[in-house]
Amino acid sequence: MEIPLQIAFHRAEKSDWAEAEIRARVDKLQSFYDRIIGCRVTVDQRARNVEGTVPPVVRIEISLPGTAPLVVAYEPDRLQQKFQTPELGNAINDAFELAERRLARLKEAREDREKSPPHDAQNQFLGQVAQLYPNEDHGFLLTKEGGSLYFHRNAVLQGNFDELRVGDEVHYVEEVGDTGPLATKVRVVSARQK
Known part of the structure; x- marks a missing residue:
């Protein structure tokens, strides 16, 4: 002890x-x-x-x-x-x-x-960074259905928000926030080559 x-x-x-x-x-x-x-x-x-x-x-x-x-x-x-x-x-x-x-x-x-696997593994989706607004601490992901999904800097659990680039693949969990659907628990899968 x-x-x-x-x-x-x-x-x-x-x-x-x-x-x-x-x-x-x-x-x-x-x-x-x-x-x-x-x-x-x-x-x-x-x-x-x-x-x-x-x-x-x-x-x-x-x-x-x-x-x-x-x-x-x-x-x-x-x-x-x-x-x-x-x-x-x-x-x-x-x-x-x-x-x-x-x-x-x-x-x-x-x-x-x-x-057991992480609890949210079954609710995880693959997406791609579509837009980034670093000065405003958020961005948008392109979903597999072709939609756009908001995510905040604080939602990035694995990877660094400041190093994200458009085209980076990410796993995310979709939840409904106060203003509609949003991406949470964002984890970078593969970063796009610069």
Whole structure:
């Protein structure tokens, strides 16, 4: 992990065995999914009752690249439904099991996304640069049907707008904007020789 593990106890007594268990479970998460950037675990005793049967909340926040942090907060009422007298060990175990399941789903989704072609590949069309207005940051593409389609400088994802020339072949996705159809996600296929 790029960011060291952070463990905090709020309104709960710090316990060496609990901290050791949390560290072991985070190591297991890391061995399962090596792209984890950082992890913060909080043990918070939010509520107490006379019998002392309200377990603490174990909150796990896992930082991952390219996405919002994965957050698991295992609330006491779920543990009380599951165990007659839930305690900190149950809370830690159940929170990390839930985190493992969520990481497994995330890992599977990322692997599927890497295997599958880009989402817009089926909606992509081949066109040709027909007109350019560099001072106005836009141009027009000639579609395969022979029509003209507006595109903005910011729509060019692959290639450089300033290096585009009339006749360059591009792939694009057609969408409907406020003023009608336009080309988005423009990618240069082949540049015309100067």
